[in-house]
Amino acid sequence: MRRLFIFAAGIAVLVGLVGLVLTRPKTVDQTQLNGVVPDLSRGETVFYAAGCASCHSAPNATGEEKLVLAGGRRFASDFGTFIAPNISSDPVTGIGSWSALDLANALLHGTGPEGQHYFPAFPYTSYANMSAEDVVSLHAFLGTLPAVPTQSAAHEVGFPFNIRRGLGGWKLLYLKPGWVVQGDLTDQQIQGRYLVEVLGHCAECHTPRNGLGGLKRDLWLTGAPNPSGKGRIPGLTSAQLDWSEADIAEYLKSGFTPDYDSAGGEMVEVIENTSRLTDDDRLAIAAYLKAVPASPTGSPSE
Incomplete structure (x- = not known):
C-alpha cells in the first residue's frame, strides 16, 4: 500500500510539473524583432485598423479624446466584467515603459511584461498573426500619444476564472495562429x-x-x-x-x-x-x- 501511495504521489507530481510547463506563458524571441524599423505612418494605420481607441479610450470619449488611452470601459461577459486598462504612454500607469518586445508578447501570446497571462477579452487570439513590422510600428505610434496618469481598474472576475494560470490551458485549445480562410486567394x-x-x-x-x-x-x-x-x-x-x-x-x-x-x-x-x-x-x-x-x-x- 505504501509503495502504491508513493507511486500515485509521484505520478501526481509528474502530471503537475507537465501541466506547469504546458501552461506557462509564452514569449517572442527577440531575434524576430531585430532589425525591424518602425514606420509611424504604418503604426497609425494599425492603430485604427485594430480599433485600439474603441476599447482603451475613456467611456464616451469623442474626437481627439479617443487618442487619450486611459482605459476604463467595461465589457461584460459570461465569465465576469473586464475593464480596459490604461495603455497610454505614461511609464507608470500606462505602457510607456514597455519595449517593442513587451508589446509583441502581449499581442502575439497574450503575455504581460511580468510573465502573466492576459485574459482573452484582449483579442490576442486574432492578433497572433500580426507581422513583426506592424507590432514595432504600432509600438512607436503609441509612444506619440498622450500620457495619462490614471490607474487601471481591476477586472471583476470571480473564481475560478480569475486563476490566470488556467488561461495557459485555455490558450493550448484556442490560441492557434494560422489562417481560417485559405485556398487560392487573390x-x-x-x-x-x-x-x-x-x-x-x-x-x-x-x-x-x-x-x-x-x-x-x-x-x-x-x-x-x-x-x-x-x-x-x-x-x-x-x-x-x-x-x-x-x-x-x-x-x-x-x-x-x-x-x-x-x-x-x-x-x-x-x-x-x-x-x-x-x-x-x-x-x-x-x-x-x-x-x-x-x-x-x-x-x-x-
Whole structure:
C-alpha cells in the first residue's frame, strides 16, 4: 500500500510539473524583432485598423479624446466584467515603459511584461498573426500619444476564472495562429484577410463561441449572440451578406448601407476606424468577405 501511495504521489507530481510547463506563458524571441524599423505612418494605420481607441479610450470619449488611452470601459461577459486598462504612454500607469518586445508578447501570446497571462477579452487570439513590422510600428505610434496618469481598474472576475494560470490551458485549445480562410486567394483577398482576421479581429464579435469562450472556427463569421444580451450580431459570410464589394467598402467608409440606412450601436465606432483606412484597404476587406464560405458545415449558424 505504501509503495502504491508513493507511486500515485509521484505520478501526481509528474502530471503537475507537465501541466506547469504546458501552461506557462509564452514569449517572442527577440531575434524576430531585430532589425525591424518602425514606420509611424504604418503604426497609425494599425492603430485604427485594430480599433485600439474603441476599447482603451475613456467611456464616451469623442474626437481627439479617443487618442487619450486611459482605459476604463467595461465589457461584460459570461465569465465576469473586464475593464480596459490604461495603455497610454505614461511609464507608470500606462505602457510607456514597455519595449517593442513587451508589446509583441502581449499581442502575439497574450503575455504581460511580468510573465502573466492576459485574459482573452484582449483579442490576442486574432492578433497572433500580426507581422513583426506592424507590432514595432504600432509600438512607436503609441509612444506619440498622450500620457495619462490614471490607474487601471481591476477586472471583476470571480473564481475560478480569475486563476490566470488556467488561461495557459485555455490558450493550448484556442490560441492557434494560422489562417481560417485559405485556398487560392487573390492578392487583394489576402490583404483583406489580414485586415479582417488579424488587425480588425472581426471574428471576436461576428463568430459564435463555445462554453469555454473559444471561437467556433467552423462557424467563422456566421454571426453570434450579442454579449449585452440584446439581439444578435449579424453574419458576414457570402451567404448572409448580399451586398456588393462596392457596397461593403462604402459602408466601411461612410456608415451608409445600400438602403441608405446608417450604422448603429458598436458599429459606429468600427466605422470611425475603417473610415481612416485607404480605399484599397476597404475594398480588400470587401473582397475577403465575399470569399468567406457560408461555413465549413454547409450552412450559417442560427
